[in-house]
Amino acid sequence: MIEFRDVTKKYPDGTVAVDELNLTVEAGTITVFVGPSGCGKTTSLRMVNRMIDPSAGEVLIDGEDVRKSDPALLRRGIGYVIQQAGLFPHRTVLDNVATVPLLSGWTKAKARTRAAELLETVGLPAEMGKRFPAQLSGGQQQRVGVARALAADPPILLMDEPFSAVDPVVREGLQDELLRLQGELDKTIVFVTHDIDEAVRLGEKVAVFRQGGVLAQYDAPAEILARPADDFVSDFVGRDRGYRGLSFVDNEGLPIGQVDTVLVGGAHSPSQQWTLVLVDGDKPRGWLAPGSTVDGEWTTADALAGGSLYTRGTPLRGALDAALSSPAGLGVVVDDAGAYAGVVTAEEVLKVIESRRETAE
Amino acid sequence: MIFSNMIDWLTNGANWQGPEGIPTRVGEHVYYAVLAVLVASAVAVPLGLFVGHTGRGAVFVVAISNALRALPTLGLVTLFVLLLGLGDWPVLIGLIILAVPPILSGTYAGVQDVDRGVIDAARGMGMTGWQRLWKVEVPNALPLLIGGVRSAVLQVVATVAVAAFVGLGGLGRILLSGQKTYKFEVMLGAAVLIALLAVVLDQIIAAIQRLVVPKGLTVAAKAAAPTRGGK
Numbered sequence: 001m002i003e004f005r006d007v008t009k010k011y012p013d014g015t016v017a018v019d020e021l022n023l024t025v026e027a028g029t030i031t032v033f034v035g036p037s038g039c040g041k042t043t044s045l046r047m048v049n050r051m052i053d054p055s056a057g058e059v060l061i062d063g064e065d066v067r068k069s070d071p072a073l074l075r076r077g078i079g080y081v082i083q084q085a086g087l088f089p090h091r092t093v094l095d096n097v098a099t100v101p102l103l104s105g106w107t108k109a110k111a112r113t114r115a116a117e118l119l120e121t122v123g124l125p126a127e128m129g130k131r132f133p134a135q136l137s138g139g140q141q142q143r144v145g146v147a148r149a150l151a152a153d154p155p156i157l158l159m160d161e162p163f164s165a166v167d168p169v170v171r172e173g174l175q176d177e178l179l180r181l182q183g184e185l186d187k188t189i190v191f192v193t194h195d196i197d198e199a200v201r202l203g204e205k206v207a208v209f210r211q212g213g214v215l216a217q218y219d220a221p222a223e224i225l226a227r228p229a230d231d232f233v234s235d236f237v238g239r240d241r242g243y244r245g246l247s248f249v250d251n252e253g254l255p256i257g258q259v260d261t262v263l264v265g266g267a268h269s270p271s272q273q274w275t276l277v278l279v280d281g282d283k284p285r286g287w288l289a290p291g292s293t294v295d296g297e298w299t300t301a302d303a304l305a306g307g308s309l310y311t312r313g314t315p316l317r318g319a320l321d322a323a324l325s326s327p328a329g330l331g332v333v334v335d336d337a338g339a340y341a342g343v344v345t346a347e348e349v350l351k352v353i354e355s356r357r358e359t360a361e
Numbered sequence: 362m363i364f365s366n367m368i369d370w371l372t373n374g375a376n377w378q379g380p381e382g383i384p385t386r387v388g389e390h391v392y393y394a395v396l397a398v399l400v401a402s403a404v405a406v407p408l409g410l411f412v413g414h415t416g417r418g419a420v421f422v423v424a425i426s427n428a429l430r431a432l433p434t435l436g437l438v439t440l441f442v443l444l445l446g447l448g449d450w451p452v453l454i455g456l457i458i459l460a461v462p463p464i465l466s467g468t469y470a471g472v473q474d475v476d477r478g479v480i481d482a483a484r485g486m487g488m489t490g491w492q493r494l495w496k497v498e499v500p501n502a503l504p505l506l507i508g509g510v511r512s513a514v515l516q517v518v519a520t521v522a523v524a525a526f527v528g529l530g531g532l533g534r535i536l537l538s539g540q541k542t543y544k545f546e547v548m549l550g551a552a553v554l555i556a557l558l559a560v561v562l563d564q565i566i567a568a569i570q571r572l573v574v575p576k577g578l579t580v581a582a583k584a585a586a587p588t589r590g591g592k
Contacts, residue, residue, distance in 0.1 A: 072489045077487075088497060089476070090501055
């Protein structure tokens with residue numbers, strides 16, 4: 001558990017980076033600090049491992065004031081991941097990961113064995129350990145950065161905009177990976193970002209900071225989207241917050257219908273309704289418009305590209321998006337294995353949302 | 362012809378013997394040059410590391426380097442001889458002062474150039490100041506540091522030759538005696554030997570550089586360089 005008690009950071013020139021911050025980060029959770037630049041989120045994070053000391057107030061880890069610890073020793077017990085990873089260019093990937101165990105006096109052999117395990121944990125092949133950081137992609141470097149932070153198995157992980165320098169597709173992969181890792185490792189993670197989507201996606205709790213280092217709201221992400229504390233928070237979480245909020249609405253009561261399907265390569269008599277094209281037996285591939293005909297067998301080229309797929313049992317945001325992005329107006333529902341399970345309409349999704357609103361009131 | 366005369370002079374066995382012979386002069390030349398660069402390194406490297414690591418005195422380092430670079434080579438050496446009298450040490454002090462700026466600014470720039478994110482990560486993982494210096498800053502500063510030493514060597518080898526005017530040994534002596542006796546082939550031969558010596562010393566340090574600079578940095582430099590030609 002990390003506690004900020006009346007923490008203020010004021011610089012000699014009078015700038016207030018953090019203003020009387022009171023906040024408790026629960027053990028074993030991902031807590032995200034989010035806000036525009038200059039809001040004190042990074043400063044607050046860096047006060048946990050004493051990269052910055054507060055001018056007033058105290059930061060406690062499990063009840064102990066961090067300023068009672070030697071900075072170097074304190075930091076070896078706290079994982080630290082930064083933007084662009086900050087890997088040591090002169091060391092191999094394996095030795096980068098082994099850094100903290102080596103500082104803590106492990107033997108070289110033991111530290112390297114541990115480092116090799118960690119590469120696997122973060123989803124990198126063991127051979128990559130022999131390479132140098134310059135030979136890795138940005139996403140791979142960031143994975144190594146996470147492995148390096150985890151090397152000494154610290155209970156706390158501080159992550160300062162770790163994924164903001166990689167492209168959006170890679171970023172999403174890294175976010176998924178972090179959530180998967182956290183499921184296994186159960187660390188206390190403080191994660192700083194300026195991206196509200198990232199905050200909402202990763203955080204069990206989200207702390208929204210505003211300029212001048214003031215904590216504007218500290219809550220579960222669904223609460224922040226549904227009930228922003230003030231105009232600043234409401235502006236910051238943006239116009240799409242209603243839609244984003246669906247990420248936290250479960251799909252209970254959502255009816256799933258069926259449509260005609262046709263297998264690629266199979267014969268199909270023309271239908272007056274939208275028909276879903278399947279490949280490999282049960283994987284949705286695209287749509288055939290009502291009344292469309294071709295000579296001979298159907299091929300994938302005859303199908304209209306499908307919309308996004310909605311995995312059964314996940315929040316309603318995916319269901320609505322699937323329905324809206326489908327040329328047929330029918331969102332394709334798949335099971336965990338990606339096999340066709342049915343369809344939903346936007347109307348049905350909205351009905352569920354409406355009924356939830358009624359029961360909530 | 363001057364060139365064939367020079368070859369005759371260089372291949373004449375008599376010129377390769379005795380206290381005035383070519384090997385003796387080359388030996389002296391190397392001795393003075395290496396001594397000056399070693400002493401200069403002993404001063405400039407720790408100072409450059411300190412300034413680069415702490416960030417304190419950076420303005421001082423830049424100012425001193427530029428001021429020392431602006432000093433005329435021969436004038437400096439002559440000044441010390443006039444101040445301290447004839448002898449090896451007055452001349453050597455001048456040479457050391459000449460060798461300091463490139464090594465100092467190379468070392469400082471090497472440490473200063475280390476990516477700020479790398480330094481932040483080193484601190485954040487719990488390295489002490491000394492660990493950060495030796496495990497991160499020094500290895501990453503080596504290419505620029507050694508680059509500074511190489512340019513110091515080139516400068517000092519050239520200046521040792523000129524310092525024969527104020528009595529220092531080395532290949533400059535041969536150059537001078539050739540001038541006094543109007544034997545231009547001897548002057549040319551000495552000049553060629555000095556140039557060769559500079560190239561050989563530079564290549565020796567280049568080889569040391571390849572040995573001590575961490576492989577990861579060579580890889581990174583190649584990755585960062587604009588691709589030339591194919592591949």
